[in-house]
Amino acid sequence: MTAYERSRIILRFADLLEQHTDEIAALETWDNGKPYEQAANTEIPMTVRLFRYYAGWADKIHGLTVPADGPYHVQTLHEPIGVAGQIIPWNFPMLMFSWKVGPALACGNTVVIKTAEQTPLSAVYAAKLFHEAGLPEGVLNVVSGFGPTAGAALASHMEVDKLAFTGSTDTGKIVLELASKSNLKPVTLELGGKSAFIVCEDADVDQAVELSHSAVFFNQGQCCCAGSRTFVHEHVYNEFVEKARARAMNRSVGDPFKVGIEQGPQVDSDQFEKILRCIRSGVESGAILETGGDRFGSNGYYIQPTVFSNVQDDMSIAKEEIFGPVQSILKFKDLDEVIKRANNSRYGLAAGIFTHNLDTANTLSRALKVGTVWINCYDVFDAAVPFGGYKMSGNGREKGIYSLNNYLQVKAVVTALKNPSW
Ligand code: ADP
Numbered sequence: 001m002t003a004y005e006r007s008r009i010i011l012r013f014a015d016l017l018e019q020h021t022d023e024i025a026a027l028e029t030w031d032n033g034k035p036y037e038q039a040a041n042t043e044i045p046m047t048v049r050l051f052r053y054y055a056g057w058a059d060k061i062h063g064l065t066v067p068a069d070g071p072y073h074v075q076t077l078h079e080p081i082g083v084a085g086q087i088i089p090w091n092f093p094m095l096m097f098s099w100k101v102g103p104a105l106a107c108g109n110t111v112v113i114k115t116a117e118q119t120p121l122s123a124v125y126a127a128k129l130f131h132e133a134g135l136p137e138g139v140l141n142v143v144s145g146f147g148p149t150a151g152a153a154l155a156s157h158m159e160v161d162k163l164a165f166t167g168s169t170d171t172g173k174i175v176l177e178l179a180s181k182s183n184l185k186p187v188t189l190e191l192g193g194k195s196a197f198i199v200c201e202d203a204d205v206d207q208a209v210e211l212s213h214s215a216v217f218f219n220q221g222q223c224c225c226a227g228s229r230t231f232v233h234e235h236v237y238n239e240f241v242e243k244a245r246a247r248a249m250n251r252s253v254g255d256p257f258k259v260g261i262e263q264g265p266q267v268d269s270d271q272f273e274k275i276l277r278c279i280r281s282g283v284e285s286g287a288i289l290e291t292g293g294d295r296f297g298s299n300g301y302y303i304q305p306t307v308f309s310n311v312q313d314d315m316s317i318a319k320e321e322i323f324g325p326v327q328s329i330l331k332f333k334d335l336d337e338v339i340k341r342a343n344n345s346r347y348g349l350a351a352g353i354f355t356h357n358l359d360t361a362n363t364l365s366r367a368l369k370v371g372t373v374w375i376n377c378y379d380v381f382d383a384a385v386p387f388g389g390y391k392m393s394g395n396g397r398e399k400g401i402y403s404l405n406n407y408l409q410v411k412a413v414v415t416a417l418k419n420p421s422w
Pocket of ligand 1: 115
């Protein structure tokens, strides 16, 4: 198929997805429990945008001519890798589908994608729309199944040429090992995080409170880049804690299909129990429970928006990924200290910085060992902007021009010239 045809199919698919936003958003809410409005107004439009972005790339991917020494004509060919195996998690099923499938198809690969066992529905629906858009059979294959069986089969398959994984750091280690033990397929990993959200003394406190709230609580706290360590300068600490507590107490929790609901249930009983265990550990280790701390109501996997203050770096709520609606607030005195403490993590996915001082913003953004820095904003995602982690938050970058490299093989073609003077 020509690159232009690939581009047109992806564009047609994006149009169909847009037309079916209601159905897809409802599937996301049924599967995952996330607020329907969030899926319909934010996630599906972002998914559509991402496919349109990569449709634009399909016919603009090409190699180079290289001015090599000697009587040679040298060019590089950018070829598809082949069969891309992709394993995605349950927190943003459609968005994760797009980050994986968009660049893989734009570059001319075929795909076998395994959805998370908790959230299989939307990708199956999307595959049907791809078929309607004209994608030939066999190009995009969606497998529903469990991790240790279907996921592991994909990671260790000898005829899968590339693996892209998003999920926990522990599972990332497993799939990397399976890939290396089988055919050494290249692996990109987008894993866990414990991102710092740093509120400096000159920050607009009200804005920082609101953004730190959504940085943690968005999607029931089930975000790899959740700003789950809120560092606040001692001069604004008391005011910040008071306002953060009030904002959490105001959060609307309930039926995710209802208008105006900010927080639905956690995805399943495992996550629900794990988060309650983390909250108990926070209380036992001496953090101050400002609000929340228990299940919300008596039915379903709802958890009260929870805020801890007086959190210390060695507490497990400050070190481990909670993946739930739990804010941990830590106090700091100066920049050097907060840089060291923010970087003192095995993760390095993202960070938020709140300041109006240019020097402070520059110093922090250069010093932090993370893949994304948001200054006076948080969770700003754009199809063209790369995303990925330092350290044990993963390797490789997704989105933007960077993701194309994950799905291309570069071939150097060197031709001897008969008449070098021309
Ligand atoms: P979580 O703990 O948040 O569910 P996981 O990393 O376990 O995160 O899951 C992310 C994805 O990885 C899911 O699609 C899951 O099925 C898959 N997965 C889990 N275990 C394995 C495994 N051993 N091999 C391959 N994939 C796995």
